[in-house]
Amino acid sequence: MKRVKRSLSCAVRAAALLWLVTHFTLTVAYVMPINPIKIRHMRLLDMTIGTYFQQNWSLFAPNPLSNDQALIARCLSAEEGAAAGEGRLPVNGWHDLSTPFWARFQQNRFSAYDRLVRPQSNAIREYMAGGPELEEWYEGCKKGYPEACKRVEDGVARSRQWSGEMLKKIGSGFCLETDRAATHVALGLRETPAVPWSKRHSDEAPETKVYNLGIYPLDRAVATTGLHIGGAK
Amino acid sequence: MKTLRNALGWLADEPRQLTGVRILQVAIGLMLLFRVFTEIPFASYLWGPRSIANGSTVALFGLVPGALLDTAFATDAGVRLVLGLMGAAALALVLGLRTRLATGVAWLTFMMLNLRLPSLGDGGDNIVQLVLVYMLFLIPAGQARARGSLAVWLHNVAVIAIGAQLVVLYLTSGFLKTHGSVWQNGTALYMIGQVEWFSLPALRGMFKDPYVVTLATYSSMMFQVWFPVAIFSRMKLPWILMGICFHLGIATFMGLITFSTVMIGMELFLITDGEYGRMRQRAAELRGRLARFLFPQVEAEPRMLLFIDGFCPKCRAVGRALGKMDRRGALRVSSFRHGDEYAAHGITAEALERRMHVVDLTTGEVRAGFAAARALASLILYLYPLRPLLAALDLAGLGERLYDALASRRLIVPDPALCGASCNADFDAPAVAEAVREG
Numbered sequence: 001m002k003r004v005k006r007s008l009s010c011a012v013r014a015a016a017l018l019w020l021v022t023h024f025t026l027t028v029a030y031v032m033p034i035n036p037i038k039i040r041h042m043r044l045l046d047m048t049i050g051t052y053f054q055q056n057w058s059l060f061a062p063n064p065l066s067n068d069q070a071l072i073a074r075c076l077s078a079e080e081g082a083a084a085g086e087g088r089l090p091v092n093g094w095h096d097l098s099t100p101f102w103a104r105f106q107q108n109r110f111s112a113y114d115r116l117v118r119p120q121s122n123a124i125r126e127y128m129a130g131g132p133e134l135e136e137w138y139e140g141c142k143k144g145y146p147e148a149c150k151r152v153e154d155g156v157a158r159s160r161q162w163s164g165e166m167l168k169k170i171g172s173g174f175c176l177e178t179d180r181a182a183t184h185v186a187l188g189l190r191e192t193p194a195v196p197w198s199k200r201h202s203d204e205a206p207e208t209k210v211y212n213l214g215i216y217p218l219d220r221a222v223a224t225t226g227l228h229i230g231g232a233k
Numbered sequence: 234m235k236t237l238r239n240a241l242g243w244l245a246d247e248p249r250q251l252t253g254v255r256i257l258q259v260a261i262g263l264m265l266l267f268r269v270f271t272e273i274p275f276a277s278y279l280w281g282p283r284s285i286a287n288g289s290t291v292a293l294f295g296l297v298p299g300a301l302l303d304t305a306f307a308t309d310a311g312v313r314l315v316l317g318l319m320g321a322a323a324l325a326l327v328l329g330l331r332t333r334l335a336t337g338v339a340w341l342t343f344m345m346l347n348l349r350l351p352s353l354g355d356g357g358d359n360i361v362q363l364v365l366v367y368m369l370f371l372i373p374a375g376q377a378r379a380r381g382s383l384a385v386w387l388h389n390v391a392v393i394a395i396g397a398q399l400v401v402l403y404l405t406s407g408f409l410k411t412h413g414s415v416w417q418n419g420t421a422l423y424m425i426g427q428v429e430w431f432s433l434p435a436l437r438g439m440f441k442d443p444y445v446v447t448l449a450t451y452s453s454m455m456f457q458v459w460f461p462v463a464i465f466s467r468m469k470l471p472w473i474l475m476g477i478c479f480h481l482g483i484a485t486f487m488g489l490i491t492f493s494t495v496m497i498g499m500e501l502f503l504i505t506d507g508e509y510g511r512m513r514q515r516a517a518e519l520r521g522r523l524a525r526f527l528f529p530q531v532e533a534e535p536r537m538l539l540f541i542d543g544f545c546p547k548c549r550a551v552g553r554a555l556g557k558m559d560r561r562g563a564l565r566v567s568s569f570r571h572g573d574e575y576a577a578h579g580i581t582a583e584a585l586e587r588r589m590h591v592v593d594l595t596t597g598e599v600r601a602g603f604a605a606a607r608a609l610a611s612l613i614l615y616l617y618p619l620r621p622l623l624a625a626l627d628l629a630g631l632g633e634r635l636y637d638a639l640a641s642r643r644l645i646v647p648d649p650a651l652c653g654a655s656c657n658a659d660f661d662a663p664a665v666a667e668a669v670r671e672g
Contacts, residue, residue, distance in 0.1 A: 009383045013244075016390045024397050031405040033412070052293065053363055057405040059356050062413035065431070066424045102429040109488045112271040114430075115353055116278075119285055121430065122352035162287055166352070169285040173278065194427030197420045200441045223277040223284055 023053075031057055034140030039147050058132055068192040069128075070098035071120045071167070073185055075175035076215070081184035084215045089186055096190070097174055097228070116225060120170050124189055126163035127213060130156040168216040175218055177228040187213040244389045245381050248372050252509040253502035255329060255374055257395070258336075260498020261361055262326030264491045265339060269320040276316055279350055281309045286350035293348060302345055318342050329374035340365035357492030360402060360499065367394040399499050400461045407457030416454050419447035431487040453479065464503055476500040525561075526614045535565040537612050538592040539605070540575050540585055543568025544645045548589070558615045570648065588640055602640070603632035 029038055030049040038045065049055070074094045076084055084090075098117055105113035125131050129138075134155045140148030171185035189211040195202075243249070272279060280286050286306075291299030305311040319342035325335035344362055347354055370391035378384040415421040426432045426440040440446045456475055463472035477497050484493035504512075539555065541548040552566040569575050569585040578592045578599055588602035591609060600608050607623050610616040626632040 012383060013386050016387055020390055020394060020397075023394070024401065027398075027401055028404075031401060033409065053366075055359055055363060055401075057356070057359075057402045058409055059402075059406045060421070060425065061406055061409035061416070063415050064413075064421055064425045065428050066415070068429050099429065105488055106429070106433055109484070109490055110267075110271070112275060114488060115268075115272055116275060117430070118355070119279075119350065119352045126352070163352075165287055166285050173285065194424050197423055200423070221283050223281055225275055225278050 027053065027055070031055060033136050034143070034145060034148055039140075039145055042147065056133055058135065062135075066194045068099075068102075068190075069121060069124050070096050070190045070192070071124055071170065071213075072096055072188045072190050072210070073171045073174050074188075075179040075182035075218075076184040076186055077181060078183045081215070081217075084184065084186055089212075089215075094188070095174065095178070097170065101227075116227070119166060123163040123166045123170070124213070126159040127167065128189065128211070130159045134159075164214065167213060169219055169222045171216060172219040172222045173224045174228050176220065176222065177224045177226070182218055184215055184217055186215045189213055244386055246385070247380055248378060248385050248388045250392045250502060250505060251372075252506055253504055254368075254371055254392070257364070257498045257502040258326045258329065258332055258368070258374065260494050260501075261339070261365070261368075262323040262335075264357065264361065264494045264498075265319055265323035265343065266327070267491055267494070269316050269323065273313065273316050276312045277309045279353065280306055280312045280315075280346060282307055284350070288349045288351055290345055290348045293344065303349075305345065306349055315342050315345055319346070332374040333369065333371070336365055336368045336371075340369070355489065355492050356402075357489065357495040360398065361495055363398055364395055364499070367391045367398070395499070396464075396503060399503070400464070403457045403460035407454060407460065410454045411458065416450060419450045421450045422446050422453070423450075425487070431489075433486055433488070436486055470504070470508065473500045473503060529560040529614070531560075531562040534594070536563045536594055537565070537608065538574075538578075538594055539564060539566045539609065540569045540580065540590045540592075541566060542586070542589070542643070542645065543570040544647050545643045546646060547643060555609065555613065558613050560614075563612055564609070588636070603627065603636040606636065607632075 026045060026049050029041060030045045032038060072094045074090055076090070080090055098120060101113045101117035105111065105117070122131065130152065134152055137148045137151045137155065141152050167187055168185070171187045175182040175185050190208055191211065192208045193206045195204075195206055278284055284306075289299060290302040293299065294302055305315050318338055322335040322338035322342065325331055326339060340362070343358075343365065347358060347362060368391065370387045372378050372384055372388045378388070410416040410421075413421065415424050423440040423446045426437045440449070456472070456479055460472065460476075463469060477500060480493040480496045480500075483496075484490050539552065541552045543549060549568075552568075555564060556566055567574055569580075569582060569590075573582075575582070575585060575590070578590075578597070580590050580592075580599060584590065584601065589605050590599055590601045591605040592599050593608070603623075603626075607620075607627065610619050610623055623632065626635065
């Protein structure tokens with residue numbers, strides 16, 4: 001009995017070491033930039049680390065975020081919704097849903113403002129380009145890896161679907177708080193690039209761009225934060 | 234072969250990083266508590282049945298267990314229960330109670346919330362969800378295991394896994410940064426400072442300075458790239474200190490409080506129990522010194538005897554000031570004009586007329602002039618701040634000259650009580666009269 005126990009203990013020790021070596025070999029392969037080995041074992045890496053130990057350590061790399069991407073929303077009445085469907089969006093009455101959260105987060109770091117704005121900021125990034133997870137695959141695609149291009153294509157389609165759904169809910173929540181008569185919400189992205197280093201001392205404001213993120217019927221079931229009432233402008 | 238034997242011995246002998254493990258548990262516990270307390274008012278909006286979330290736990294846990302776990306998100310009460318469990322587990326981790334169970338509950342609830350709304354997380358959440366898995370194999374806090382047991386082996390494998398995960402994080406992040414154009418041209422922190430989400434307007438101007446931004450950008454990148462090498466070298470502790478400062482900066486400037494808390498915990502985890510032991514010893518010594526400084530105890534016998542010129546009013550004032558500063562009673566001041574105690578220490582009156590002398594009563598060593606001043610600065614705690622200045626003067630060869638210049642210009646007012654026929658100090662009568670008026 002003692003001998004069996006001892007053998008079992010040895011087997012568990014060996015298995016633990018084997019796991020350690022295998023796990024971190026796969027982890028390093030998974031987190032490294034696109035390379036021929038990673039491409040070759042992509043399926044295995046996705047099935048192991050990608051599923052059970054998902055990780056992304058780009059952390060402001062290769063280049064950090066260099067623009068403010070604010071979600072803007074316009075609650076639409078039934079008539080405005082119908083007009084918007086024909087391509088006539090109102091010019092006035094748009095609200096910035098991101099900047100007030102950033103401003104409050106700057107005033108109080110010990111708060112949830114960062115977490116509350118994260119879903120919308122990440123959903124915008126996902127909607128526009130598939131999110132940071134796809135960045136390295138974009139690079140790989142540019143370098144001529146067809147597998148990387150396929151992954152980007154699939155990733156953008158997938159993330160646009162769920163991020164569009166999330167943005168619709170965020171916009172609906174805002175309209176339910178501020179304009180209960182609204183039937184639709186129009187969403188947009190206002191992108192303000194960082195002032196380039198060379199112009200850091202000039203007063204010249206950077207040129208902002210606005211992108212249309214779609215018009216959605218209001219989801220009346222969605223919960224609200226309670227923070228937009230009288231807040232967002 | 235010997236290296237392999239040492240490595241296996243390291244794994245089998247005794248549980249490693251016990252202090253580091255506790256610090257990591259506390260850091261993760263605090264991070265989770267912070268999240269629970271700040272996010273629970275918005276639980277319905279973030280994870281509830283009517284929330285903005287659309288994720289599921291099925292991808293990780295499988296169809297049946299995943300569907301079962303997802304039922305927690307079918308009601309707002311269920312979401313609050315998950316958050317409450319996570320809070321309880323986090324508190325247990327902070328307090329060191331049932332840490333293995335607490336780790337398991339923390340991991341399960343944390344994963345459920347992350348999978349429900351993946352876009353809520355940051356890098357800190359990512360490392361926590363991985364590290365909590367490895368932490369399941371650590372020996373629970375406060376429990377002992379026999380040397381060489383299987384539990385010790387698994388504990389040490391988990392310790393390596395946690396360390397390796399941190400190395401992978403820094404290596405990848407640093408490696409990717411070296412490929413970024415703004416990291417290469419030294420303006421990355423300026424760019425981050427321009428983004429509202431991750432900046433503090435009050436500190437934004439700081440990164441407009443070319444020296445600050447370049448040094449800060451390159452040092453952030455170099456810290457990460459060299460981390461895997463530094464922690465296996467003599468630079469380990471300075472590197473960890475640098476990492477702590479780096480993450481305190483991230484918490485302040487970028488507001489990533491939870492990420493920084495976890496990363497600081499991960500860095501402190503790397504310090505071995507031996508290193509913590511030495512740090513505790515040093516801290517105890519410093520505490521002792523501080524206590525002696527703040528609450529000095531009067532010594533039974535003075536340790537030093539200072540001979541001053543009792544005919545010199547300024548010298549007497551200095552003697553009185555030193556006596557007041559010497560709260561431990563380690564110094565005795567004596568006038569060589571009023572006694573011949575000095576002779577017992579082999580000092581002559583002529584030497585004392587030129588320079589003050591101190592005698593170390595424990596060793597009998599005699600120092601004169603500037604060396605005596607340095608000895609006094611080492612004895613009296615209030616004079617400690619002067620020590621670097623005195624050392625610099627000594628090094629420059631100015632100490633003795635400065636002392637002699639002051640000592641030779643001192644005013645001497647003989648004590649009439651002692652001044653018999655032999656008292657023939659050559660002095661300036663009007664100046665003496667004034668000095669007497671001053672007392």
